[in-house]
Each structure stands twice: as structure tokens, then as C-alpha cells.
Amino acid sequence: MKLLRLGAKGAERPAILHSDGTYRDISSVVVDIAGDALGAAGLARIAAADIASLPVLPQTSRIGACVGKVGKFICIGLNYADHAAETGADLPKEPIIFMKATSAIIGPNDDVRIPRNSKKTDWEVELGVVIGKEASYVDEADAMDYVAGYCVVNDLSEREFQAERSGQWVKGKSADTFGPIGPYLVTRDEVEDPQNLxxxxxxxxxxxxxxxxxxxxxxxxxxxxxxxxFMSLQPGDIITTGTPPGVGMGQKPEPVYLKEGQTIHLGIEGLGEQSQKTIAWNA
Structure with missing residues (x-):
């Protein structure tokens, strides 16, 4: 299933992409694409619904973030061998973990605001993993049972804030609008191999x-x-899993960074596409 949330920010309605290409309102089935709706029982309830009989939502509706009430936005750094190579970093022996503020989350096609005093705003296409049930001390063999599905994430970053201003990476990753997710939460059963996308x-x-x-x-x-x-994972938590090479700071002979008035377009096969305009902070 391809699940999404449509409507004005803060007033999104849960929806599903029907086989006929329309968006169907599933608010009579689940309250939101969040919490218990992401567990096995919630997803089964959506799958069992008579989708064709549900109301059609306008194709022109704003697409919001595909998951509501995200508790944790967990990021993995330097998790692609070819990206680590372009940055000149050694391959990590264990995953590098940092957090991104949930206030950064926006819809997949919302505007991205360049922060005040930014000189090095950068892009990163990433695979997002959405947790479906509480996970604590999970064996690797059972780990996929805790995954509700996947989504596209643009892990926007301000590299000067991240690397040159002391402290942890989180302050270079957490500006408002720096976390577009969606358009869809694609359920795990529709993704044959998340390691070949x-x-x-x-x-x-x-x-x-x-x-x-x-x-x-x-x-x-x-x-x-x-x-x-290291921490319990809760339904609706998102793990964004790192980026392949080609980020702005890795461009040769000189880095390339985002500026106002540009269009970012990104996607992952089977998970959909995003398109954002960059605007001034006060626009």
C-alpha cells in the first residue's frame, strides 16, 4: 500500500493511493498515518477496507508528511561507502547516529527555507525507514518485523553549522523545513529488497x-x-539511513550549495518523488 496524508499543514487527512490513481480518504478506517495505524493490526485494517467505496480527495491537495506524530527522527551518517569516499572519511566501524529535530519535518513538495546566515545548505536523498511497533533489544534476524514501511527523505543540511560551529551535527540538520518526507509511506510488503533501490x-x-x-x-x-x-523505537519513529555520493559539499573542483530560487527534485524507485523550491527564510 502507498499511504499518504493530504491537506493543509496541521490538518492533513489519512489517504491511500488507489489502483485507479485517485487518492481515497481513509479517515473512516484510521485516524491518522501514525501510532497504532502503523502496526500489523492497523495496516491490516486499511488493507481490508473497501477502498473503491471511500471518498475521493482532490488530486490538487497538498501532500503532507507521510507520517504523523513522529516521535524520533534518527539519522545515520556516512552510511554509504561511496559517499564516505567522496568526503574523505574512513568507513565507520559502527553506525554513526545523530538526531534531527522533528520540527524540521515538512511535506515532500513544500518550500525549503534557507536559514538565516546560511552559506552551505546542502541536499541528501535518503531512504527513510518507518517503525511500526515498539522495538527494544531486537535481534537482527527479527528486525524487519518492526518495520511498517519506507519513504523518501531529503536530509537537508547546513554544512557550516554542522561541521564548523562546534558541537554535534544536530544543529546543522534541524532547521525548519530541513526534513521533507514522503510522498508515500510504502508498506514493507511492497518493497522486495530495501538494499537494492x-x-x-x-x-x-x-x-x-x-x-x-x-x-x-x-x-x-x-x-x-x-x-x-540503545533506545526503544516507537511506532512512527523514522530512521533516515544515509546518502549516496553527489552531495553539494563533495562537488569538484568546488563545493556547490543551495541558494534561493532553486528547485530540488529527488526520488527513490518505487517510493515516489519529491520537488521543493528554495526560498528565503522570511519569504
């Missing part, structure tokens, strides 16, 4: 990233198990 990102029509999840150092199964050793 082509992914790409363009800025103003120029393709900078053209990679695949197959070059991830630590795969989805390992990450879910690993994280659960």
Missing part, C-alpha cells in the same frame, strides 16, 4: 546524486536492531 537527486535539472541503497555499509535490518540496543 535506485535513488537520485537533481537541482535545477542537473543530476547530482545517482546511487543505490546497495552501497549502504549498514543495511536496514542491522540498523533497526542496532538502534534498539
Amino acid at each position: 535506485p535513488m537520485w537527486l537533481e537541482v535545477d535539472g542537473h543530476r547530482y546524486q545517482d546511487g543505490s541503497t546497495k552501497t549502504m555499509i549498514f543495511g536496514v535490518q542491522h540498523l533497526v536492531s542496532y538502534l534498539s540496543q
Whole structure:
């Protein structure tokens, strides 16, 4: 299933992409794409509904973040061997974990605001993993049972804030609008192999990233198990799993960073596409 949330920010309605290409309102089935709706029983309830009989929502509706009430936005750094190489970093021996503020979350096609005093706002197409049930000290062999599905994430970053201003990466990752997710939460049963998904990102029509999840150092199964050793994972938590090469700071001979008035277009095979305009902070 491809689940999404439609409507004005803060007033989104849960929906599903029907086989006829329409968006169907599933608010009579689940309250939101959040919490218990992401567990096995909630997803089974949606799957059993007579989707064809449900109201059609306008195709022109704003698409919101595909998951509501996200508790934790957990990020994995330097998790692609080819991306680590472009940054000159050694391959990590264990996953590098940092957090992104949930206030950064926006819809997949909402505007991205360049922060005040930003000089190095960058892009990162990433595979997002959405947790479906509480996970704590999970064995790797069982880890996929805790995954509700997957989504596209643009892990926007301000590199000066991240690397040159002291402290942890979180302050370079957490500006408002720095977390577009969606358009869809694609349920786990529809993704045959999360470690073989082509992914790409363009800025103003120029393709900078053209990679695949197959070059991830630590795969989805390992990450879910690993994280659960340090914190419980709750339904609706999102793990964004790292980016392939082609980020702005890795461009040669000089880095390339985002500025106002540009268009970012990105996608992952089978999970949909995003398109954002960059605007000034006060626009």
C-alpha cells in the first residue's frame, strides 16, 4: 500500500493511493498515518477496507508528511561507502547516529527555507525507514518485523553549522523545513529488497546524486536492531539511513550549495518523488 496524508499543514487527512490513481480518504478506517495505524493490526485494517467505496480527495491537495506524530527522527551518517569516499572519511566501524529535530519535518513538495546566515545548505536523498511497533533489544534476524514501511527523505543540511560551529551535527540538520518526507509511506510488503533501490537527486535539472541503497555499509535490518540496543523505537519513529555520493559539499573542483530560487527534485524507485523550491527564510 502507498499511504499518504493530504491537506493543509496541521490538518492533513489519512489517504491511500488507489489502483485507479485517485487518492481515497481513509479517515473512516484510521485516524491518522501514525501510532497504532502503523502496526500489523492497523495496516491490516486499511488493507481490508473497501477502498473503491471511500471518498475521493482532490488530486490538487497538498501532500503532507507521510507520517504523523513522529516521535524520533534518527539519522545515520556516512552510511554509504561511496559517499564516505567522496568526503574523505574512513568507513565507520559502527553506525554513526545523530538526531534531527522533528520540527524540521515538512511535506515532500513544500518550500525549503534557507536559514538565516546560511552559506552551505546542502541536499541528501535518503531512504527513510518507518517503525511500526515498539522495538527494544531486537535481534537482527527479527528486525524487519518492526518495520511498517519506507519513504523518501531529503536530509537537508547546513554544512557550516554542522561541521564548523562546534558541537554535534544536530544543529546543522534541524532547521525548519530541513526534513521533507514522503510522498508515500510504502508498506514493507511492497518493497522486495530495501538494499537494492535506485535513488537520485537533481537541482535545477542537473543530476547530482545517482546511487543505490546497495552501497549502504549498514543495511536496514542491522540498523533497526542496532538502534534498539540503545533506545526503544516507537511506532512512527523514522530512521533516515544515509546518502549516496553527489552531495553539494563533495562537488569538484568546488563545493556547490543551495541558494534561493532553486528547485530540488529527488526520488527513490518505487517510493515516489519529491520537488521543493528554495526560498528565503522570511519569504
